[in-house]
Amino acid sequence: MIIVLKPDFSESQLQHICEKVQEMGFKYEISRGLKRTLVGVIGEEDRLRNAPLRAIPGVEDVMSILKPFKLASREFKAEDSVFDLGRGVKVGGGNLMLIAGPCAIEGEEILLEIGKAVRAAGANVLRGGAFKPRTSPYSFQGMGEEGLKILRRVGDELKMPVVTEVMDPRQVELVAKYTDIFQIGARNMQNFNLLAEVGKVKQPVLLKRGMSASVEDLLMSAEYILASGNPRVILCERGIRSFDKSTRNLLDLAIIPNAKGLTHLPIIADPSHATGRPDLIPAMSYASIAAGADGVHIEVHSCPEKAMSDGPQALLPPQYAEVVKKMHQLAEVMGKTIPQAV
Amino acid sequence: MIIVLKPDFSESQLQHICEKVQEMGFKYEISRGLKRTLVGVIGEEDRLRNAPLRAIPGVEDVMSILKPFKLASREFKAEDSVFDLGRGVKVGGGNLMLIAGPCAIEGEEILLEIGKAVRAAGANVLRGGAFKPRTSPYSFQGMGEEGLKILRRVGDELKMPVVTEVMDPRQVELVAKYTDIFQIGARNMQNFNLLAEVGKVKQPVLLKRGMSASVEDLLMSAEYILASGNPRVILCERGIRSFDKSTRNLLDLAIIPNAKGLTHLPIIADPSHATGRPDLIPAMSYASIAAGADGVHIEVHSCPEKAMSDGPQALLPPQYAEVVKKMHQLAEVMGKTIPQAV
Amino acid sequence: MIIVLKPDFSESQLQHICEKVQEMGFKYEISRGLKRTLVGVIGEEDRLRNAPLRAIPGVEDVMSILKPFKLASREFKAEDSVFDLGRGVKVGGGNLMLIAGPCAIEGEEILLEIGKAVRAAGANVLRGGAFKPRTSPYSFQGMGEEGLKILRRVGDELKMPVVTEVMDPRQVELVAKYTDIFQIGARNMQNFNLLAEVGKVKQPVLLKRGMSASVEDLLMSAEYILASGNPRVILCERGIRSFDKSTRNLLDLAIIPNAKGLTHLPIIADPSHATGRPDLIPAMSYASIAAGADGVHIEVHSCPEKAMSDGPQALLPPQYAEVVKKMHQLAEVMGKTIPQAV
Amino acid sequence: MIIVLKPDFSESQLQHICEKVQEMGFKYEISRGLKRTLVGVIGEEDRLRNAPLRAIPGVEDVMSILKPFKLASREFKAEDSVFDLGRGVKVGGGNLMLIAGPCAIEGEEILLEIGKAVRAAGANVLRGGAFKPRTSPYSFQGMGEEGLKILRRVGDELKMPVVTEVMDPRQVELVAKYTDIFQIGARNMQNFNLLAEVGKVKQPVLLKRGMSASVEDLLMSAEYILASGNPRVILCERGIRSFDKSTRNLLDLAIIPNAKGLTHLPIIADPSHATGRPDLIPAMSYASIAAGADGVHIEVHSCPEKAMSDGPQALLPPQYAEVVKKMHQLAEVMGKTIPQAV
Numbered sequence A, B, C, D: 001m002i003i004v005l006k007p008d009f010s011e012s013q014l015q016h017i018c019e020k021v022q023e024m025g026f027k028y029e030i031s032r033g034l035k036r037t038l039v040g041v042i043g044e045e046d047r048l049r050n051a052p053l054r055a056i057p058g059v060e061d062v063m064s065i066l067k068p069f070k071l072a073s074r075e076f077k078a079e080d081s082v083f084d085l086g087r088g089v090k091v092g093g094g095n096l097m098l099i100a101g102p103c104a105i106e107g108e109e110i111l112l113e114i115g116k117a118v119r120a121a122g123a124n125v126l127r128g129g130a131f132k133p134r135t136s137p138y139s140f141q142g143m144g145e146e147g148l149k150i151l152r153r154v155g156d157e158l159k160m161p162v163v164t165e166v167m168d169p170r171q172v173e174l175v176a177k178y179t180d181i182f183q184i185g186a187r188n189m190q191n192f193n194l195l196a197e198v199g200k201v202k203q204p205v206l207l208k209r210g211m212s213a214s215v216e217d218l219l220m221s222a223e224y225i226l227a228s229g230n231p232r233v234i235l236c237e238r239g240i241r242s243f244d245k246s247t248r249n250l251l252d253l254a255i256i257p258n259a260k261g262l263t264h265l266p267i268i269a270d271p272s273h274a275t276g277r278p279d280l281i282p283a284m285s286y287a288s289i290a291a292g293a294d295g296v297h298i299e300v301h302s303c304p305e306k307a308m309s310d311g312p313q314a315l316l317p318p319q320y321a322e323v324v325k326k327m328h329q330l331a332e333v334m335g336k337t338i339p340q341a342v
Helices: A011-023 A045-050 A108-121 A145-158 A169-176 A192-198 A215-227 A255-262 A271-275 A281-291 A317-333 B011-023 B045-050 B108-121 B145-158 B169-176 B192-198 B215-227 B255-262 B271-275 B281-291 B317-333 C011-023 C045-050 C108-121 C145-158 C169-176 C192-198 C215-227 C255-262 C271-275 C281-291 C317-333 D011-023 D045-050 D108-121 D145-158 D169-176 D192-198 D215-227 D255-262 D271-275 D281-291 D317-333
Strands: A002-005 A027-032 A037-042 A059-063 A083-086 A089-091 A097-101 A125-127 A162-165 A181-184 A205-208 A233-237 A267-269 A295-299 B002-005 B027-032 B037-042 B059-063 B083-086 B089-091 B097-101 B125-127 B162-165 B181-184 B205-208 B233-237 B267-269 B295-299 C002-005 C027-032 C037-042 C059-063 C083-086 C089-091 C097-101 C125-127 C162-165 C181-184 C205-208 C233-237 C267-269 C295-299 D002-005 D027-032 D037-042 D059-063 D083-086 D089-091 D097-101 D125-127 D162-165 D181-184 D205-208 D233-237 D267-269 D295-299
Touching: A002 A011, A011 A027, A011 A037, A027 D027, A089 A097, A097 A108, A097 A317, A108 A125, A108 A145, A108 A317, A125 A145, A145 A162, A145 A169, A169 A181, A169 A192, A169 B169, A181 A192, A192 A215, A205 A215, A215 A233, A215 A255, A233 A255, A255 A267, A255 A281, A255 C281, A267 A281, A271 A281, A271 A295, A281 A295, A281 A317, A281 C255, A281 C281, A295 A317, A317 C317, B002 B011, B011 B027, B011 B037, B027 C027, B089 B097, B097 B108, B097 B317, B108 B125, B108 B145, B108 B317, B125 B145, B145 B162, B145 B169, B169 B181, B169 B192, B181 B192, B192 B215, B205 B215, B215 B233, B215 B255, B233 B255, B255 B267, B255 B281, B255 D281, B267 B281, B271 B281, B271 B295, B281 B295, B281 B317, B281 D255, B281 D281, B295 B317, B317 D317, C002 C011, C011 C027, C011 C037, C089 C097, C097 C108, C097 C317, C108 C125, C108 C145, C108 C317, C125 C145, C145 C162, C145 C169, C169 C181, C169 C192, C169 D169, C181 C192, C192 C215, C205 C215, C215 C233, C215 C255, C233 C255, C255 C267, C255 C281, C267 C281, C271 C281, C271 C295, C281 C295, C281 C317, C295 C317, D002 D011, D011 D027, D011 D037, D089 D097, D097 D108, D097 D317, D108 D125, D108 D145, D108 D317, D125 D145, D145 D162, D145 D169, D169 D181, D169 D192, D181 D192, D192 D215, D205 D215, D215 D233, D215 D255, D233 D255, D255 D267, D255 D281, D267 D281, D271 D281, D271 D295, D281 D295, D281 D317, D295 D317
Parallel strands: A097 A125, A097 A295, A125 A162, A162 A181, A181 A205, A205 A233, A233 A267, A267 A295, B097 B125, B097 B295, B125 B162, B162 B181, B181 B205, B205 B233, B233 B267, B267 B295, C097 C125, C097 C295, C125 C162, C162 C181, C181 C205, C205 C233, C233 C267, C267 C295, D097 D125, D097 D295, D125 D162, D162 D181, D181 D205, D205 D233, D233 D267, D267 D295
Antiparallel strands: A002 A037, A002 A059, A027 A037, A083 A089, B002 B037, B002 B059, B027 B037, B083 B089, C002 C037, C002 C059, C027 C037, C083 C089, D002 D037, D002 D059, D027 D037, D083 D089
């Protein structure tokens, strides 16, 4: 940490700062510039980060020079993490996961129909929500455990790993009985107790970026899961809030190479929730692959007019098939592989 | 709902839309303008909101003309809600609540010292965190139940109602044993299961606005609590994310008159978390009162240099006393009263 | 336009509204729903847009159903516009323009060196700033006319069309003597008098999106240029302001397919200014092509350590050559062509 | 400036950095921490700011510890600047300017009517736009010089200083003949050539904050005017872009105490443009005064139904009179004076 002194600091303030820093158990180093004097503070980094240096009289600013995440960092693990998702599907290190399926599970027949279609198109993970975070208490909240059972049966029948959202620490044990991959939604990215809970399961966790989370915030939330014992976190960019209301959210694709520089964890993109507009999903799926994403998450519904939740933002199966076809071509240019579920 | 047709819609698409709307059980009305044709859809509003109208071919846009919240709305209840917080303190309808205290409970002695100081200055609710949502898993996470017991004892000794945060649906029962007011933090504003859980307790709930929540999102989260059976929700503006990093967040005071037009629920401001800068807290506290807030939440610590959490953003007790003095004068101009805890 | 009445409107207010609407010369149509009553207003659209309907008593909201741009719209011109930039280079309709060069023109020798390198790599338009918009009055402001002359000579020698920024309506005539393409910077996107002025020249105009401009704002600024007589506007996404300070701005690639749905004008991306980080430029260049951009603008400098302006965000010539190579492969997948300047 | 080295930097990179820094004419100081090594660079600050340090191999980050503005800074001038606006009206140092009037000048009779009303209510500066920056080329663009003449005559008749917007460097001389105060609109805050031009006039300049400008950006734009020779700049907060579309913009009142800590220049607030909603203007005007603003800018129109531009956001004269009455009471509490034009 670097303490920047106010331009009009007094020597007694400087002395007080140095004493405080020593009291807290750190070493320091004074550096006098033409316009500003600095105190470099050296010590064990977690303790440093929490030290209330900014409150000491005479201090103008305190600047951190270290990242607050560790287990998630490239410095901790230099090579890309690769996770096995089941059925021969991998993500990371050049392997792309293509998640597809309806927003909510609405019944076995319809899920099976959609699942068959996306599998045929080339998706390698099936999605479907059993517990739905809805902004209105009066909207459809999901089928619950009944939905989880349907998802499991359809995944088994189609030989596809499945992913579903968990919203409550009390549901983790239940969801763990049925899913291959846990999803933490954007609204729960900083639900720290839920993060700690999925840190205890054996399945990989798909962690969606919060609507106003920085890349550092996202990695800190991943750190919670890693620090709780689960090393298999897959990050997901799903759009942030913006002033332009012509799209539902704003897909921030630069976070993909940005995160890849900071962490070894895979990161995928979700153009469905990011744009909320089927007409923009194909282009943004292609852009995600070209940006280096480790996968793409797309909502597909065979009959959006009837979907109980988020229907309008889903692609139809034939549209999805077109998109996957071009994603394959782009993946090849980018030197990536899309594993097939077996 | 109003369906806007694409400029090049066909008559058969229009007919299909009208059939679909009827199938869903709604009435409709066609309106042909010079440039656009509209279909007004009339029916029971919750079902309308969830109807996948946008997915029907030929539809360009679907515009809602009704607000999605009900129990929280001024249309449901025209006059301001006034809640009794205990010890003679009220909020709403001209009564201001002044919450003060440390970010985290660090021990009984220090909480008592701070509590005495803020009570003497004029605060009428004591705050202190026992469960702390921290972005880093390596930061101090709060004292837990031990902290709750300390808060209860100090509140009783000082004859002040107390408020503390709950982060997990599993903690609600525990926290309910000790607190007078529940706080839901910004990061949990859309933790819908937690909202439903505090909807079942008898204490009022202080609901903080999420970092990128619109006024409508905030009211929908309040609606969850109201719909679960707890009518006593106090809204709190605590700053949203912004591009200007010179303050921690951006205090959006216009949400105060804005929300007051839409809802009967009280709304207070939290300049401590909004600015993260003690030098800006006094001015923003005054502005909050003048904007019509039903209270102000300020962190106070007798020794910020030692605070375990968020210390640098706290005021010292003498600074707080100054701020309360001027808030009293402004409250008088605004025709408001600051009840004293007894 | 649709007028939404307040829930508690009176019949005399409704009558007053209808009279006012008629007075303004519009027709109307009343539509009574279960919860809200609407008045559809029909008339000539520009006059409608400026009519102060919202100020009439009893009005809750006024909703527009038409886009405010015309000449720029797909409804006005359905097929993609294709512009000839000189030297056989085209943009739009499947032709990609690759702009490269230094941020600022610093001298003839260095510009020639960079120009040769980017031409060899495959760039088809050379850039260089002679008038620089700098946030500080104490920063290097550009070489002015001397710089324009250098740019012209280097463009001629290398047989490449050139683009340079104009900041002031008084400079348009001067810049027109030297440049093939005008650039309007992000900070001047709503400098309406400057837009009107470049609407009178014969060269194409590269219009950069403002830092907090919506897609509609961008198209309205293009409309100014088109309405002033210059039909050749090339839009450019260069990043918007965001809360995440790990990149300089936030590249919003969804604006590319979004704009393409609304307008016939070409749109390119500028990952250099959007990210401000050379390590992210390659990935974001690839993503731009895959998103459907009609070109990519990249700053290249042969010696970033010495660049007088924005040096750190430039690629080195060999890095640029790598990026172009992969952009060619991606363009092929996307069915696009990168013309060579001849 | 502080250079932070990459964790895996080599000693030869460090040596190269030190050589480069010396070559550029600066001194340096190496500081080795447990995890990171730093190089402090000491030298003349403008040159430092423009030095391309970030491009040198081995450099991870470059952190600035000095503010980029000078003439505008509190360090340059510690006490508040107070400007005489004519007719006995002052702003700054405890004097509040109350600007009122219509958005656009529409005719002499109507301006006189509004002017009389706002003067009687207590406004001390009259506003009116003759050149209007409109997002659509098809909207009313203002009366031009004819409007300026009307404004001058009405100001003289009512004995009030007047303020009007200038949008183009070519108009500065013309506008200077008629106005007492220049206004630079939000969209032109970084129109640097326009700033330089109003830096040469003798009248004070009301500089509005851009829609996504940080406090530092605003002060840098003020610096352009100051550096061009005009010391009389009045800053104005008028709302920034936000994701919540229930208000036109988002009024950021914390910028008032924030700016006051950094600069000696006065700063006022404009709740009309910030909210775009007459129902929110009173509360936000009161909040502005309580936040420490040096004045409030409010649009007033005697007949908003007929206003040609921005009518719906204007207050009616009797509403304005109410607001001024309470602003007087609040100003008294805040120890401020509202001078009367004489």
